[in-house]
Amino acid sequence: MQKLADMLYKITLALCIVLFAIMFAGQVTIVLMRYVMHVGFLELQDAVIYSFSCLVVLTIPLAMRNNRHVRVDIMRSDMSEHAARRLDKLGHVIFTIPVFALIARDGWPLISSSWAIAEGSRETGGLPGLFLVKATLLVMCALILIQAVAELIAGGRTSSGHGDPS
Amino acid sequence: MTVDTIWVIILAISLLAGILTGLPVIFVISGVPVVIGLVASLFGHFDLTFFQAAPQRIFGVMENRLLIAVPLFVMMGVLLDRSRQAERMLTNINRLFGSSRTGLALSVLFISTLIAASTGIIGATIVALGTISLPTLLKAGIDRRTASGLICASGTLGQIIPPSIVLILLGDQVSNAYIEAQQEAGNFAPDTVTVGDLFAGALLPGLLLVLLYGIYVVFRLRSSPGETKQVKPIERHEIGDLLNGIVPSLLLIFSVLGSILVGVATPTEAAGVGVAGTILIAAGQVSPVSARTAMATGALAILMLFASIAGVIHVDFSSGNLEPTAETIVTSLLVLSLLLALAWHAFVILRAGILMPAVVETLTVSGMIFGIVIAASILSLVFRGFEGDELVAHLLNGVPGGPYGMLAATMLVIFLMGFILEFVEIIFIVIPIVGPVILQSPDISPVWFAVMIAMNLQTSFLTPPFGFALFYFRSVAPPDITTATIYRAILPFVIIQLVAIGFLAMVPSLATWLPSMLFSG
Numbered sequence: 001m002q003k004l005a006d007m008l009y010k011i012t013l014a015l016c017i018v019l020f021a022i023m024f025a026g027q028v029t030i031v032l033m034r035y036v037m038h039v040g041f042l043e044l045q046d047a048v049i050y051s052f053s054c055l056v057v058l059t060i061p062l063a064m065r066n067n068r069h070v071r072v073d074i075m076r077s078d079m080s081e082h083a084a085r086r087l088d089k090l091g092h093v094i095f096t097i098p099v100f101a102l103i104a105r106d107g108w109p110l111i112s113s114s115w116a117i118a119e120g121s122r123e124t125g126g127l128p129g130l131f132l133v134k135a136t137l138l139v140m141c142a143l144i145l146i147q148a149v150a151e152l153i154a155g156g157r158t159s160s161g162h163g164d165p166s
Numbered sequence: 167m168t169v170d171t172i173w174v175i176i177l178a179i180s181l182l183a184g185i186l187t188g189l190p191v192i193f194v195i196s197g198v199p200v201v202i203g204l205v206a207s208l209f210g211h212f213d214l215t216f217f218q219a220a221p222q223r224i225f226g227v228m229e230n231r232l233l234i235a236v237p238l239f240v241m242m243g244v245l246l247d248r249s250r251q252a253e254r255m256l257t258n259i260n261r262l263f264g265s266s267r268t269g270l271a272l273s274v275l276f277i278s279t280l281i282a283a284s285t286g287i288i289g290a291t292i293v294a295l296g297t298i299s300l301p302t303l304l305k306a307g308i309d310r311r312t313a314s315g316l317i318c319a320s321g322t323l324g325q326i327i328p329p330s331i332v333l334i335l336l337g338d339q340v341s342n343a344y345i346e347a348q349q350e351a352g353n354f355a356p357d358t359v360t361v362g363d364l365f366a367g368a369l370l371p372g373l374l375l376v377l378l379y380g381i382y383v384v385f386r387l388r389s390s391p392g393e394t395k396q397v398k399p400i401e402r403h404e405i406g407d408l409l410n411g412i413v414p415s416l417l418l419i420f421s422v423l424g425s426i427l428v429g430v431a432t433p434t435e436a437a438g439v440g441v442a443g444t445i446l447i448a449a450g451q452v453s454p455v456s457a458r459t460a461m462a463t464g465a466l467a468i469l470m471l472f473a474s475i476a477g478v479i480h481v482d483f484s485s486g487n488l489e490p491t492a493e494t495i496v497t498s499l500l501v502l503s504l505l506l507a508l509a510w511h512a513f514v515i516l517r518a519g520i521l522m523p524a525v526v527e528t529l530t531v532s533g534m535i536f537g538i539v540i541a542a543s544i545l546s547l548v549f550r551g552f553e554g555d556e557l558v559a560h561l562l563n564g565v566p567g568g569p570y571g572m573l574a575a576t577m578l579v580i581f582l583m584g585f586i587l588e589f590v591e592i593i594f595i596v597i598p599i600v601g602p603v604i605l606q607s608p609d610i611s612p613v614w615f616a617v618m619i620a621m622n623l624q625t626s627f628l629t630p631p632f633g634f635a636l637f638y639f640r641s642v643a644p645p646d647i648t649t650a651t652i653y654r655a656i657l658p659f660v661i662i663q664l665v666a667i668g669f670l671a672m673v674p675s676l677a678t679w680l681p682s683m684l685f686s687g
Contacts, residue, residue: 095197
């Protein structure tokens with residue numbers, strides 16, 4: 001499970017770097033074309049927005065994996081590492097897993113209907129493939145759920161390893 | 167007390183308890199409402215179909231074009247931080263003003279303002295100031311309290327001096343709240359509030375803070391024994407170094423902020439240009455050769471813009487397709503070469519090992535922000551499911567003093583929340599709840615409202631014991647500066663903040679004058 005989570009993290013990170021590059025390069029090109037050449041392309045605009053949309057959801061599991069989501073450390077700093085890890089696991093069981101399972105369940109019908117019509121851009125002349133972008137919502141849920149389960153299992157191993165030596 | 171009210175109270179208490187456990191805030195503020203919603207539905211007090219709106223809300227965040235500026239501005243700050251531009255400026259300042267106390271303190275304040283305007287990352291700014299400027303300030307004979315307070319306070323200026331991420335997020339939330347409020351009040355075609363309005367609105371209050379800090383520092387240092395005159399003459403190359411550090415940053419700030427404030431560019435476009443400029447600045451630090459090519463690229467970009475405005479270069483787009491005329495080809499080649507030059511400089515900093523860590527950090531920070539935004543949208547769904555919005559409206563209407571009383575109560579709540587929560591949480595939780603009520607009043611300008619909140623949030627970074635600015639400063643300050651010293655040092659600056667907020671509260675035109683001048687047409 002941990003290996004799967006590691007592999008998925010690397011893939012997601014690589015994908016996000018590519019998306020960020022597309023978003024930035026696209027945005028700069030839009031600016032140059034608009035202010036120097038006075039032309040604009042909807043396809044380019046859509047590419048930037050699509051990349052951004054995917055980044056919104058895909059960076060959340062990245063931050064989770066790097067343990068960078070904001071915490072309020074007032075009480076946590078007094079906890080033992082063991083207790084803090086147990087609390088994290090409890091948090092996954094009662095918060096993380098229900099929330100993202102629920103989002104996935106409720107998002108499923110919206111996304112499957114988007115796939116059924118291969119939904120494209122709202123603008124005429126825009127890029128096709130909006131259905132792929134929407135599907136990243138499910139990808140996010142899957143990544144977060146896998147990461148949570150991996151932390152539940154791995155955390156169990158390490159904490160028993162740190163346990164009482166006697 | 168209705169059943170809904172009881173559930174809202176349970177929700178609020180559980181949220182507070184959950185946040186204090188130290189679990190990631192994203193999971194708490196999305197998880198607590200979901201769990202409570204599920205439990206309440208068992209009693210038949212909550213309709214689970216409310217959750218079905220959650221994915222639609224997330225799609226709404228994903229499609230929000232305004233927020234594209236967020237990762238770009240984050241990238242700009244991270245890259246400027248990694249390129250050690252700030253350090254260079256501070257080191258040069260130290261060399262030039264190291265022997266004059268007031269001069270040194272004021273120049274540190276000036277550079278912090280520049281860094282604040284260009285990066286807006288509190289932690290990075292304070293760490294840079296603490297490691298580079300603090301020793302020089304102390305060596306020049308400035309007392310610990312003044313030096314520590316000045317560094318912590320000027321490190322937070324990035325939150326209020328535009329372009330700032332706080333203002334972008336506030337702009338998004340306040341404009342939604344304003345439209346909702348005006349529709350409620352019967353105005354179905356309200357003027358929209360833009361991020362540009364907020365940038366313009368926050369500029370003067372931000373500079374007022376800088377001015378007040380400066381006056382305080384001069385006042386503190388006035389009585390100190392006679393200032394030593396410049397011991398060593400300033401050499402020409404030192405001034406050159408200083409200008410090399412300051413001029414590109416100034417150009418970057420003016421182009422980014424200027425293009426938004428004069429209404430030419432959207433914040434997202436300006437942020438894209440900002441990142442491009444930052445790549446050039448960072449590449450310019452790598453080697454003397456790249457410094458020259460970076461400067462040439464920047465010059466080419468500016469020249470092309472002017473050439474285009476003057477009509478010297480243009481493309482033929484009249485038929486809806488690019489016509490392959492000579493002018494079109496020349497212009498396209500120029501644009502293409504500019505893009506290639508930019509790509510080459512990106513490659514330079516990639517090879518120098520700066521770009522990749524900066525992108526990964528940008529993605530992580532963006533993930534933190536978007537995580538909170540999405541989690542808060544789930545919280546507000548459940549909150550509305552329990553009719554918490556009506557409860558808050560009822561409570562606010564009970565506050566004496568009309569809209570101003572409501573605003574004062576909101577400011578107090580935000581100030582208190584600032585002791586434990588960060589700005590993203592506060593903005594996305596509080597504004598959607600109170601904004602639609604308070605902004606119904608024709609007396610309350612949305613820009614003024616937003617800038618007041620921005621200044622309040624900035625103050626919360628300074629308030630002991632949990633001000634983030636103090637944490638960052640503690641991590642770099644030498645051990646002989648005790649935490650108690652830092653707390654005492656920051657007190658006068660917190661008072662300055664409160665004075666500035668009070669002044670802004672009494673003179674709303676400080677925030678509303680510039681936007682009305684710039685965007686009236």
